Amino acid sequence: MNYAFQVKKLSTLITFYTTNSSFHVKQLLENPTSEFKQSAYKLFHEIFKHTLPVDFQHACPVDDIFNSVSSSLDLINQSEVALIEATQKWWKEWYFVLTMEHSLSHEKEDAPYSFLSKKMHHPMKRHEMSHYAHLFTILPMPISNVCAKTGDIIRVNQRFIDVFGYTVDDLPNLEQWWVNAYPDPHYRESVKKTWQAALEVGNETGQDIPAHDYHVTCKNGNTITMEVSGINLGDEYIAVFNDATKRLEDQNILRDMAFLDSLTQIANRRRFDEKLSKEFEKAVECGDDLAIILIDIDHFKLFNDRYGHVEGDLCLYNVAQAIACTVSRTEDFVARYGGEEFVVLLPQTDKQGALFIAEHIQKAIEELRIPHEDSFTGYLTLSMGINAIGEDDNCDQKEFVKAADSALYYSKRQGRNCLALS
Known part of the structure; x- marks a missing residue:
């Protein structure tokens, strides 16, 4: 059977509910009698009420229908993916139930079955x-x-x-x-x-x-x-x-895409905020050290003005990759903080340990030898601000980051191309 018309209707249904917020979509999927599930069943019944195969060796057509739906949509939205996966699972189960009912039932009923309410009306209950x-x-x-x-x-x-x-x-x-x-x-x-x-x-x-x-x-x-x-x-x-x-x-690919900075190919600010919340809470609960390094490319606007945005983008990528390669522990975390700023999060690391890492980052950038005529060294340089908390420190997450930002500002006032501890 050609399901082209039904595929179009199903695609329209998915697209309509994708306009809801991700929170609302989650609620729709968790509610067993939601409007979306009722609509999905109505469409399912419309397609299959008269088209169940006589020979049950035939493959279930649900996967073919949903493959067509997936092909017709871009699937770049996590809510869209979640709606399609949930609907496909429901349809498989409903199709399974209908085929068993259809094959073993001895009497035909005119009213369609509802799989969403009235427990004893479920066709599976009667055998x-x-x-x-x-x-x-x-x-x-x-x-x-x-x-x-x-x-x-x-x-x-x-x-x-x-x-x-x-x-x-x-x-x-x-x-x-x-x-x-x-x-x-x-x-x-x-x-x-x-x-x-x-x-x-x-x-x-x-x-x-x-x-x-x-x-x-x-x-x-x-x-x-x-x-x-x-x-x-x-x-x-x-x-x-x-x-x-x-x-x-x-889902992991979509998650990585959502948390990846497309230009520098490292984590983005959104992913950093999530990671910071978890690591800060863990450090406070366990009494562990936690360090942060805020990094800023010196005179980056002048670099862009002189060399152009293409070279500017390449510069950002090379700096990001150099930082990521220098920070080598599995538990350490590097992200683009915004614009020409980067951030490094170092669990179980005190200020001296963070200073050691920062010096290695500075050396790695020096070795890139990226020309920058508006820098007093003639090459691209970085300024960094460092902060860390330990077991006896009493500050919140916002203060933790703010202290590193203040240290970064201080390093810039000292002439740039330097490091500062909070």
Whole structure:
């Protein structure tokens, strides 16, 4: 079937809700009866109410539809990506339920089913899951059927075995699943609490068991990140596994793009503000040292005026990369602070340690030997301001940065190309 018209309608739906703030989008996705989810189901039902395949060996068309939707959109907006991923997951689950209902139902009803309300109207509620063994063998994602009362794993499908390597003989019950899939005892307890909370939400609302990401250890020892949701059936439930690796990779790429300064290819101010909040809070709680270096390129406006903005951009890139290469510890952090200013954050480092790093940065810039005729040295130079806090210091985050900024201002008043401690 050609879904071009439906793809267009789905793309329009996604685009419409993308205009909301990211906070509002998050609320829409967390609310099981949200207007967006209702609209998504209405469109789903419109497409599939008369088009379910007679031969259930046919592949689920949902992925093809969403591939077309993704191709039609730019997907540069995180809210857009989140809406598409959530809708695709819902459609897969709804399609799965409809196919099972369609294949086993003995009577046809005129009214469309609602998967979003009225627990007993859910088409899955009207059949014993023992009738679905055949369908379990052909579903495209890992599925397990669990008895909610006893914790026994009733059956798993072939895809479950292919992905995880475990059979029902390996996993007769949930306790064995917890041990095998989550060998680390601390993580196992965390997973069990998260899953139990999700089950309770499903029971209380009469809706699907909400999805969470879990790091599942396979029989061969490999670990896969899976998004696990479920269909609540009262005494039983179906756990549905979707590989989250690609989604998380895409999210990380988007996150990196959002926090990367495109010109200098180091972290931007937004990422620095986030990092500073975490490191400052950690330093205060643990009584650790934390140092900051604010860096400014001397006479950069004159450099731009003389050499042009193309050379100015190249200069910013080279300086940023030189700083990043000099600050080599994994825990250290370099960002573009704004304009021709950069910032270095040094956890577990006192003022003397920060001064040592600053001197190495100064030397690295000298070795670049970037010509600057308006500098008294004839080459590009930096001014830096340094501040640090220790266990006995009592200042807030704003004062911490302000002290480094004051030191930077002092170094410029001293003639530039120098370092100053707060």
